[in-house]
Amino acid sequence: MANDNKNLTIAVIQARMSSTRLPGKVLHKLDGKPVLTWVIESAKKIEGVDKIIVATSNDKSDDVIAKFCKSNSVDVFRGHLEDVLSRFAAIARKYKPKYMLRITADCPLLDSGVAAQVLQLLKTTKSDYTSNTAPPTWPNGLDVEAFTSSALLKADKAAKGDFFREHLTSYIYSNRQSFKISNLECPLPGLANERWTLDTEEDLLFLKEVTKRLRKNKFKSYISVLEILDKEPKLRKINSNLIRNESTIIKSIPKRITNFKNSAKLLTQAEKLIPLGSQTFSKSKLQFPVGHAPLFLTHGEGSNVWDVDGNKYIDLINGLLPVVLGYNDPDINYAIKSQIDNGISFSLATKLEYDLAQRLVDIIPCAEKVRFGKNGSDVTSAAIRLARAYTGRDRVIVCGYHGWHDWYIGSTTRKKGVPKAVQDLTHTVAYNDLESVEKLLQNYKNEFAAMIMEPINFAPPQGNYLKDLQNLLKKSGVVLIFDEIVSGFRMALGGGQEYLGITPDLATFGKAMGNGMPISAVTGRADIMNEMEEIFFSGTFGGETLSLAAAIALIDKLKSHNVIKTIWSTGNKVKQEIQKLIDQNKLAEYVVLKGHAPLSLVELKGNNNIEVPMLRTLFIKEMVANGILINSTNNISFAHNKLDILKITEAYSTTFKKMAKVICQGNISEELNGVIIQPVFKVR
Numbered sequence: 001m002a003n004d005n006k007n008l009t010i011a012v013i014q015a016r017m018s019s020t021r022l023p024g025k026v027l028h029k030l031d032g033k034p035v036l037t038w039v040i041e042s043a044k045k046i047e048g049v050d051k052i053i054v055a056t057s058n059d060k061s062d063d064v065i066a067k068f069c070k071s072n073s074v075d076v077f078r079g080h081l082e083d084v085l086s087r088f089a090a091i092a093r094k095y096k097p098k099y100m101l102r103i104t105a106d107c108p109l110l111d112s113g114v115a116a117q118v119l120q121l122l123k124t125t126k127s128d129y130t131s132n133t134a135p136p137t138w139p140n141g142l143d144v145e146a147f148t149s150s151a152l153l154k155a156d157k158a159a160k161g162d163f164f165r166e167h168l169t170s171y172i173y174s175n176r177q178s179f180k181i182s183n184l185e186c187p188l189p190g191l192a193n194e195r196w197t198l199d200t201e202e203d204l205l206f207l208k209e210v211t212k213r214l215r216k217n218k219f220k221s222y223i224s225v226l227e228i229l230d231k232e233p234k235l236r237k238i239n240s241n242l243i244r245n246e247s248t249i250i251k252s253i254p255k256r257i258t259n260f261k262n263s264a265k266l267l268t269q270a271e272k273l274i275p276l277g278s279q280t281f282s283k284s285k286l287q288f289p290v291g292h293a294p295l296f297l298t299h300g301e302g303s304n305v306w307d308v309d310g311n312k313y314i315d316l317i318n319g320l321l322p323v324v325l326g327y328n329d330p331d332i333n334y335a336i337k338s339q340i341d342n343g344i345s346f347s348l349a350t351k352l353e354y355d356l357a358q359r360l361v362d363i364i365p366c367a368e369k370v371r372f373g374k375n376g377s378d379v380t381s382a383a384i385r386l387a388r389a390y391t392g393r394d395r396v397i398v399c400g401y402h403g404w405h406d407w408y409i410g411s412t413t414r415k416k417g418v419p420k421a422v423q424d425l426t427h428t429v430a431y432n433d434l435e436s437v438e439k440l441l442q443n444y445k446n447e448f449a450a451m452i453m454e455p456i457n458f459a460p461p462q463g464n465y466l467k468d469l470q471n472l473l474k475k476s477g478v479v480l481i482f483d484e485i486v487s488g489f490r491m492a493l494g495g496g497q498e499y500l501g502i503t504p505d506l507a508t509f510g511k512a513m514g515n516g517m518p519i520s521a522v523t524g525r526a527d528i529m530n531e532m533e534e535i536f537f538s539g540t541f542g543g544e545t546l547s548l549a550a551a552i553a554l555i556d557k558l559k560s561h562n563v564i565k566t567i568w569s570t571g572n573k574v575k576q577e578i579q580k581l582i583d584q585n586k587l588a589e590y591v592v593l594k595g596h597a598p599l600s601l602v603e604l605k606g607n608n609n610i611e612v613p614m615l616r617t618l619f620i621k622e623m624v625a626n627g628i629l630i631n632s633t634n635n636i637s638f639a640h641n642k643l644d645i646l647k648i649t650e651a652y653s654t655t656f657k658k659m660a661k662v663i664c665q666g667n668i669s670e671e672l673n674g675v676i677i678q679p680v681f682k683v684r
């Protein structure tokens with residue numbers, strides 16, 4: 001406590017009586033002591049803190065907190081009830097501390113040691129803001145935020161809108177390009193789902209039971225609580241069905257997002273240097289209405305992303321499907337961060353390659369041998385080359401999308417730059433169309449090396465289509481390749497082939513394999529895979545270790561957390577709600593819901609009066625304005641929770657109502673103000 005005034009550090013305990021779900025919660029008693037007393041006692045033990053202030057509101061309902069503080073000789077400061085940012089800023093101006101700690105009075109099991117570490121990290125990293133909540137790795141209820149008062153005053157000056165004013169540090173966190181931010185991670189894995197905070201009756205019951213036992217065991221640190229819970233795991237059940245930070249999420253539902261100025265400005269700058277202003281066709285201005293949607297993002301957390309204008313969205317794109325667990329996933333981050341200390345790319349292979357190959361062989365039915373790539377296109381191309389080498393034939397049949405390389409893209413409308421000789425070797429068939437395959441095999445006897453196809457996309461296989469196709473190809477000596485770049489790690493642990501019960505000769509995986517890290521795999525029958533030793537499929541970064549570590553952690557988490565089952569359940573709820581809304585708004589002529597729970601498609605249909613791109617522009621514009629980042633599919637991740645489903649449903653409801661109205665009034669052009677996105681480059 002020997003800090004001089006220049007480095008004054010104040011811990012501010014935010015408290016109020018008017019909780020919606022548990023009014024007066026901060027004065028409820030736990031083992032005979034009010035919750036606030038538990039918090040104050042812990043706060044007093046935080047090393048490096050010079051002064052403790054309880055910050056409450058000047059609303060009459062909080063007189064009782066002021067009185068409580070007086071009789072317990074704790075300083076109290078009263079300010080605006082809802083504008084918490086102004087309340088803290090007033091404390092910063094009055095006491096002029098260098099550092100501030102924000103503690104909330106609903107965390108009675110606050111750990112003074114953890115809080116001291118957060119403060120220390122703020123100082124050693126010279127951060128503006130440090131917390132132990134982003135990503136959440138600690139039990140919910142040990143939350144501490146530390147910041148410099150200069151950062152807080154900067155936020156107070158800049159933050160506009162109810163959400164940023166009420167949620168003290170949300171402005172800082174949403175504008176991380178302007179602040180230096182750090183996070184203290186929990187050294188123990190798997191604690192983010194522990195719920196020790198006080199929000200509901202169930203939490204109160206849980207905390208009463210825990211604190212009763214703490215009396216005997218003594219509360220030394222969060223480890224004391226874990227010991228109790230590990231001894232009596234049933235205690236966790238008391239409040240385990242509640243969602244982390246639920247109230248913040250509900251309040252974070254934005255009004256209507258309409259400001260995309262920074263996105264538009266950055267696009268103008270980026271286009272001077274980067275054709276299209278983006279590396280990916282489907283993330284570019286061609287697919288989003290400029291001025292009505294974001295084009296550049298800054299960060300993501302769980303199911304949310306933020307754009308360069310500070311707008312927050314629930315993301316239904318998820319990076320075009322890689323982000324299957326959600327953004328900033330603590331387990332994937334942990335795996336990457338642990339590996340980074342050992343090195344990224346090496347001069348020889350590493351054991352990680354074997355460890356990941358073993359996992360793939362364990363879970364994917366066709367997998368006997370494995371090689372890795374960085375993109376989906378790498379491994380679909382490798383599979384085609386393998387099949388050509390194995391069969392000694394040149395022609396291939398394609399069904400779906402398979403990447404940007406010549407052999408495939410030459411068969412689409414985007415074939416500019418692909419030699420005609422290459423184009424001629426690729427033949428396209430539609431899904432479920434067995435007859436076309438039969439014809440091709442007859443017309444070009446013994447010329448086909450492979451058929452590559454997405455085993456399942458938005459349409460289910462009809463009847464025995466896949467089995468019949470497999471038999472047909474086998475008879476003609478054609479290699480069957482399942483392109484599981486989308487279906488892998490999404491439809492089932494072993495991909496579409498496990499879900500459908502059909503084992504191909506070869507299969508390719510990518511996208512979700514590393515939750516966003518660039519990694520892909522080609523796998524399949526050993527006799528075909530052995531051709532790898534003869535062909536050339538080789539790259540500098542094939543064994544890059546951060547992606548391998550992420551993929552290993554991903555597969556382990558898919559298994560340990562029952563991720564795929566959760567995605568199916570979330571996706572099914574989303575689909576049910578969307579279908580109900582299509583029917584309610586009588587939009588069946590214009591909107592058709594296709595696909596499966598983990599990945600469903602909102603197909604828009606036009607007519608003589610309304611073209612599809614217009615309808616799509618209106619759809620994206622409205623969904624975005626209602627806080628949902630979407631293109632045309634619902635890409636479900638493990639991070640989408642019950643409240644996200646509510647919010648997604650609300651956005652669909654508003655959007656469909658608007659679409660129905662505009663269609664009825666026949667004024668879509670005026671509604672779009674001249675901005676219309678390009679027709680989709682259709683390959684499925």
Ligand SMILES: Cc1ncc(COP(=O)(O)O)c(C=O)c1O
Pocket residue numbers: 374375376377378380400401402403404454483484485486510511
């Ligand atoms: C089914 C399928 N195959 C292959 C690819 C190509 O993958 P990448 O873009 O990672 O090269 C994609 C990409 O969208 C895909 O959806």
